[in-house]
Every structure is written in structure tokens, then in C-alpha cells.
Amino acid sequence: SAVISQKPSRDICQRGTSLTIQCQVDSQVTMMFWYRQQPGQSLTLIATANQGSEATYESGFVIDKFPISRPNLTFSTLTVSNMSPEDSSIYLCSSGGAGGSYGYTFGSGTRLTVV
């Protein structure tokens, strides 16, 4: 299975600012996913990021708020823009793609607190 390095692991940010989260995969993966886990909740899919195309966002998530980049098959970033306290969550990236038997690896998560 792929190994994903995610950073930062945690951050405390001021409202109105933006934070970019990075995920580096140790092998090429066709799909990457970004999830949000609000306090005490399960994981909710934000978007699917494919290399060379715009990310596909789930209902309730928009590109202006959560811009995603996927410049190659081993790297992706998620930016949380114009943050408010409601954005305080754990954000996780995951790999996926064809042959799901070796996919579905998660990064260790970014714990974001907005004050």
C-alpha cells in the first residue's frame, strides 16, 4: 500500500486567513481524496482530486472555499480559505484509484483550530 505524508499535523489559525495542507504519496496514485472530520463526527468527503483535471467537489463544498491542486500523481494540496471557527476540524487525505486493493491509504490528518 502507498504511504502518505501529510502536513502540517496541526495548526491554530486566525479567522479570515487560509491554510494549505499538503499530502505527498510515496507512489503514483490515480485518485486522491480529501475528507473533513468535524469534532465527534465521521468522515465527510470534500472532493476527489485527479491529476490534470479540476477536482470534483461533493455537495456542500465549493472550490472557492476549498481549492485543491493535483500537479502530479504523487502530490496534492487542499487550501481552507477565509477560515471561520466552523472550519475547525481534522482534514485527511487518502489515496485511491484503480485496483482498490492497494489503495485507500490515509494521511495522518491535519487538526485545524480556527480562533
Add this chain to the structure above:
Amino acid sequence: AQSVTQPDIHITVSEGASLELRCNYSYGATPYLFWYVQSPGQGLQLLLKYFSGDTLVQGIKGFEAEFKRSQSSFNLRKPSVHWSDAAEYFCAVGNQAGTALIFGKGTTLSVSS
């Protein structure tokens, strides 16, 4: 609609007792099934996964799960729970194409002494 249901929000078991966490799924394609554990303040750790073959799968930390296609279930079991097993447990479903996992709402496990 595709979904994963974990009927038990919170379970408390005594240390040394057996454990079963329930998971039911509704999925249009052949499911790939997963159980993850999350300790407070930590990321997700994969306990076990089922893709095909033997319907009883063994995982880490002494956990096992049984896939029952007729019941659309993938219940997690452990014969003897340790205090360190107290955590949040998530069941998830995916597929061979590797599209995004769908997660259940999770079950919080507490272990009493």
C-alpha cells in the same frame, strides 16, 4: 443510495469480554469493506479489509470480521477486549475502481474495568 450503517453509537464492554461491532452496507457494486480505528487525537488506523475470498478476515490487534453478503453485513469482532481498545471504530465501503470510501458514523467503544 449507497450507505454504511453502524447501528450502535456507543458500546461499553468489560475488559476481557468479547466484542462485536455491527456494520451494514448498501452498495451497488461489489463492495470492498474496511474497518478503521481512531484513538482520540489520532488519525485513522486500518484494522482489516475484505476484498474477496474467505469471508472471515483477520486483522491487527486480534480483530476479525466476517462478510455476510446475504445480510449486507461486515461485523467486527474481538474475543477479549483490552482497555487500550477504547476508541472510535469506523466501517467503510469502497470498490475495485478505487473511488472514495463511504464511511459509517462510527461506534465509540468504552472499556470498563
